[in-house]
Amino acid sequence: MDNKMPNFLTRRAFLTPERTVVCFQEQSLTFKELYDRSYQTAGQLQKLGVKNGQFTAVLLKNHLDTIVILFALQLLGTKTVILNCRLTAAELLWQLQDSQASVLIVEDCFADLKQQFTEQLPTLISVTKTMLFAQEQVQPKLLEEVSLDEICTIMYTSGTTGKPKGVIQTYGNHWWSAVGSALNLGLTDQDCWLCTVPLFHISGFSILMRSVIYGMPIVLHEKFSEQKTIRDIKDKRVTIMSVVGTMLSRIVDTLEDERLPKEFRCMLLGGGPAPLPLLKTCVEKQIPVFQTYGMTETSSQIVTLSPEYSLTKLGSAGKPLFPSEIRIERIDGATAQPGEAGEIVVKGPNVTSGYLNREDATAEKIRQGWLYTGDVGYLDEEGFLFVLDRRSDLIISGGENIYPAEIEAVLLAHPDILEAGVTAVDDKDWGQVPAAFIVTRNGRDIPVDELQQFCRNRLAKYKIPKFFYLIDRLPRNAAKKLLRRTLRDWVNEGRFR
């Protein structure tokens, strides 16, 4: 086979034109309507100067128009640099330069930013969404077949050090990710996936790709709201939803004694290790949680817990999707024994081939086809993955490894603690010691000695945080993932202590 496939949206609109692809606010589109709108927009993009094979950047929020623009770019066969709306102007500028994007489309509210970029990058063609849609429409030259090896999207990720890197995601990466997920989670003509995470993150964008590959409707929210989530799960017959721990926690709290409809079959929980008390509460409330592990570099999930193990392997991220593989590597390069922690190393057709224009970083992170994730975890005797932490978040205290997620999980079991984040603080005796940042329920004040006592019953002495800080809100990224790096920055900047 030549590794080519029909253009995904073109094919889907041909196969099931009348099915709904998306509901957003009070609007909805069928696949045929999405195709028609994307076709029209493709003509406008082409008029603007967007060309097959070049890089086009987008700075767009969750909206129906964003979906139209993203698929219009696929129809043209351009490579899309998907920018994160939360970044600063300087960060965005850097990514625009790094990717050498020739065209930029921004949300109207970012018109000022657009102005700045145009001044600094004179060759960049940049327009707001409204300007784009006002363009004359020419007949677009469509990419009828896509090569699975071609770049579809670029998403930047920040490492712990150095500049952000543009992760290359091919059509094949997205295709295999969607297929691997379907083989694991199943797929029915009743399915409907709720997307409250940003489309500019792989968590959101992958839902879009699944929609077109599966012929499945999605419900898109501008941003996460627990009330709206619960309402739409009921009213719009949502069956699957992607969440991170804090979102799930807020849903669970808001539900109180209510239950989700029995048609709701999968709460796909990513974004890092989840606290066990939350998982147990979900079991009690019959919320079907599927823990998963994935990242921008794996185009979404690569390891997911199968339904039959959701109870017996509580806290595990599961086993790799059918086409993917996983290994735990020790510091010395040997494969770890069952139960032994080490770096999580993955492989598969959904895994990136590397970073845009970054040969060194690519060579460092991808070796003989295996991606070195920088995450720490272990496989149990049966091959189930337990993710311990980001390697970069590891606290080393007196030579002992301490995983922040473990301490956070303990703290979250306290009835008055809503959120917890743990990071390292330098210590002259131990090298590092853990410090905990805590958000309490209803702003209740918990005395430090109560917190210490609570931990003493549940943690080895060296794992007990030396400092507890009560704060209003934890730093999280747009996908609601906890940013432990920011906690560490706060400590280093002397904002605490």
Next chain:
Amino acid sequence: MDNKMPNFLTRRAFLTPERTVVCFQEQSLTFKELYDRSYQTAGQLQKLGVKNGQFTAVLLKNHLDTIVILFALQLLGTKTVILNCRLTAAELLWQLQDSQASVLIVEDCFADLKQQFTEQLPTLISVTKTMLFAQEQVQPKLLEEVSLDEICTIMYTSGTTGKPKGVIQTYGNHWWSAVGSALNLGLTDQDCWLCTVPLFHISGFSILMRSVIYGMPIVLHEKFSEQKTIRDIKDKRVTIMSVVGTMLSRIVDTLEDERLPKEFRCMLLGGGPAPLPLLKTCVEKQIPVFQTYGMTETSSQIVTLSPEYSLTKLGSAGKPLFPSEIRIERIDGATAQPGEAGEIVVKGPNVTSGYLNREDATAEKIRQGWLYTGDVGYLDEEGFLFVLDRRSDLIISGGENIYPAEIEAVLLAHPDILEAGVTAVDDKDWGQVPAAFIVTRNGRDIPVDELQQFCRNRLAKYKIPKFFYLIDRLPRNAAKKLLRRTLRDWVNEGRFR
């Protein structure tokens, strides 16, 4: 990506060891048990001389042991020539020679055949199943990763002229076939596929591959029985079944006023155009029929009617599976207009790369990645495929094209006609004229003038059969597909008229 994947069975047994893979008679196996048995058999095959990369032939009936042996061969990475149990010794001998198989495993009841082959092919290592299972078991050298481009199986198909050709089916062909099917039919953890068609046909073998790729149980029957089918659909919670028209017709007759359980969600109907009256009866009886079109060269389905069109496009085989493509080509090589009949030409990752050791036939049938199927059909305005007939079965009468399937469909609408087959008879005036072979319900005798009158009301004059033959049974292959070629042979041999 390097186009490699974990060995399918190894991976599946790791992912979901405790799930059932197959029920056969009173026995059932989990994926783990199948893996263990296949592993053991792989050791015995290796001891016998089976090697990675070589061809091994099997002549086996539907049985649990057959599944074990087929997967044992995949574990070793050998290429399996799957022989048809219905062939004559001479035909089998020819296929053994053509494929240069070095080892042959036969069902015990074929011990005599084995003896014959050994005499004629002195280098062939051949054993019965019992002899194989009595071998000493050595530790097998397993193929841990399969390349999707590697040959998995060879199945011989007979063209209308010349010797049978060995169709190459790679691991990738089977993989993409299974994935394309899942994306179209959906996939749930309640699914169970009933296999009453031979495992030595692609219709049966593809169910086996789906089982392992999906982690889905199958129920295997030795051969088709309408009573047993209906019983097992109920008792074993079957949700999907593969049939051809005559099987479906017998199921429908046997059901009488009964209904299949509502969990039964898909009757996948292949093996040639189905008569409309049968399809209409199924609509009345709420049997969810999914018409499909496929062949050995496409590793099973390539075109299937999506659920939402099963009523409005009755009689259509549907649209191509997501990754595949279809075109109708006129005799002059141009692409046909909607509604215009021509040769069905297909492409996709499930389509064979060619015929074993037959460069000429490969070049003739596969041109620029497109397979010329030899079947005649048209696409309607919306792109739905309607299969008219095998091109080789076409009757040309006075310059008019007559499709046997059309006439058969008309005859099958007669309340006393159970089965019908139409072929060409040479005619001095018209070149060819149609002749009909008919099996009546309960052996009722239908006068020829009644049949003529019945056709006159429904068919153009030139399409009305000039001869009607009442017979006890139509010639069908092991997959119950009508053999019009045999009808023509009967006429040519002077057995009728």
